[in-house]
Amino acid sequence: MRPFKLTAVALAASLVLAGPAAAQSVSAYDGLKKTVSVDTFQAADAVGGTVTADGMTAMLTDALSRDGRFVVVEKTSAADPAALIAASAVVRGTVTKYEANAGGSSLGIGGLPMGSMFGGRAGLKSQKAVMEISLRLVDSATGQVISTSKANGSASSSGVDLSLVHANSGAAANAGRFRATPIGQAGEDAIAKAVELIAASMRNVPWSALVIESSGPTIYVNAGADRSVQPGTPLRVYRKGRVLTDPSTGVVLDVEMQPIGAIRIDQVRERVSTAVLVSGQPPERGDVLKLD
Structure with a gap:
């Protein structure tokens, strides 16, 4: 049993997600960059709630920042008349479809101790997740909708299921691990497509x-x-x-x-x-x- 436990620990420490292919690098962009800001995503409890909303907002902000065609800025407060409106357009997203377990299988391999506050669950797992997001690009000066679009993403994982569980309440502590989960990977796949949709729509927004x-x-x-x-x-x-x-x-x-x-x-x-x-x-x- 001892060798098996060591193997389980090694597997648990090396979670491998077979998510969407790495995003292709964007060719160097030397034109004038337009400014955008990202509103917090909307996501009901039925589609992941706050964890999904915060995770998707962070990933879209990061993707737009790394893309090279935009400068992502914080929204200014409408309550401050002296504040400058920095962004040309605001991106507003809603998670409209969320299936964390669209398919897959799991085989438990026993509990792994992970400290006094959290207990570990580990298991060999294959899982598929899908996500759909709805996007609105809004003119920051007028509030008019410039464009609407949808992006779909999917991902599958193969490796070890590492879910942290609070030892007292039993609640999963997954907020900080959203990107590494299959549903987070599906969201990242959808966001990669969303960036291209946003870029296409921003061509109609003057610098x-x-x-x-x-x-x-x-x-x-x-x-x-x-x-x-x-x-x-x-x-x-x-x-x-x-x-x-x-x-x-x-x-x-x-x-x-x-x-x-x-x-x-x-x-x-x-x-x-x-x-x-x-x-x-x-x-x-x-x-x-x-x-x-």
Whole structure:
């Protein structure tokens, strides 16, 4: 029995998941990067609840950050009128299908002690999981839906089932291990497809930046080398005007943008650029900049 226990421990320590194939590396992107933010995913208890919602949000944020075509930013608070709207678009996701055990088999090999608080469960296991996510890309300025799409993912595991169980309550402690589970792998597969869908939709979103402040002849812009801005880039300056809302729902339908002038990028830092006025009136903090 002793050799068998050692084998079980070794297996338990080397969980191998045969999830989706590693994402193909994105070829170097040298165009201007657009900004996006990711809302917390929606997921009912029936499809994994908070663990799934937090796990999917973190994985999509990470995937978009690593993709190379975007800069992922934190959402600014609408309650702060001085805050700049940093993101051009907001991604909102919902888990619409979740099957952690779409197929598979399991063979128990006995308990493994894993400390005083948690007891271990281990077993040889083959498991298939599937997930579907629904995505909405929303214009951050108007709240209008730019596009909707769905992405499906699946994954299977073959190796050892390592589920941590709280010794007192019996509750599974899997929140921090979501990515390593079959359903987490299925979610990662769906997210890899979702990134391409988001990239396709973002082609219809104009590149934009914002004026941080204008001090004498120098204009500060909230985009730099991190967004592939280059010296000499011409930008048009727009000032937000009337916000047009639907009288019955209060939903923002459009925001009038008044052209006030043009600037040219002069010097580029990591996250900030400076520019000079080319024509029109000097811009103010919060004015919107778009490619000429």
